[in-house]
Amino acid sequence: MKKYVVVTDLDSTLLDHADYSWDKAQEALDLLKTKKIPIIFNSSKTLAELQQLKEEMGNIDPCVSENGSVICWSGSWGEAEMVETPGINRDGILQILSKLKDQFNFIGFSEWTSHDLSKETGLTESQASQALDRQGSEPIKWLGTEDELKKFRLVLAQKNLHLLKGGRFFHVMGMVDKSEIIERLKEVYGAIYQSEICVIALGDSANDKLMLELADIAVVIPASKGENLKLDRTDYILAADKGPRGWNTEMIKILKQGE
Secondary structure, three states: OOEEEEEEOOEOOOEOOOOOOOHHHHHHHHHHHHOOOOEEEEOOOOHHHHHHHHHHHOOOOOEEEHHHOEEEEOOOOOOOOEEEOOOOOHHHHHHHHHOOOOOOOEEEHHHOOHHHHHHHHOOOHHHHHHHHOOOOEEEEEEOOOHHHHHHHHHHHHHOOOEEEEOOOOEEEEOOOOOOOHHHHHHHHHHHHHOOOEEEEEEEOOHHHHHHHHHOOEEEEOOOOOOOOOOOOOOOOEEOOOOHHHHHHHHHHHHHHHOO
């Protein structure tokens, strides 16, 4: 019998776009907990942010931060916590970006205080401080044109970096992404459960696309604004509602169909 593992984006997916709450998904979260199905947070958030959120939500499973740049294997099966950083470290990214400031118009997180980021996002200053504590990526607010953005992408690629569009910011990072954890989870949990693993992935943004393409079951959460994410596969689910409400409805449907 297949075992489920859930991999989910957070902002505008499991967490509400406006207030970052997850209460509208609580029914599905409780059902997953009852069935002992792991919930892997896979986010652009920092490890510090995820660790606090995991504590608040009672989540003890592994997590992936900074769009795949940091992986934390927490001890949900009795092992000690282990952190991997497969991407280029942030200091190296900042050195490259500093040389591009004269050519392109953008603001990086490294230029903001926690107060600045709080005003930009609605986070508290304490939350903003955690969001600034990065290890493998640099989020930026793009201020240039679309044509300039294309040139910026090309320059980054020449330096072994790439640009991902998130819900609020672009993320400059090494050649890693949120999809790489899918096969790792199948290997790890397949060995633990001695069973075939079915990965359910949920997300709403361009930086979730590859993760959703590789998942066994893909759920696209409608965009908080603009067009919904479209996948190359045809068998994905488009949730009926945005944010945690849509997350809740589709997760319950999937689990009931799998009974």
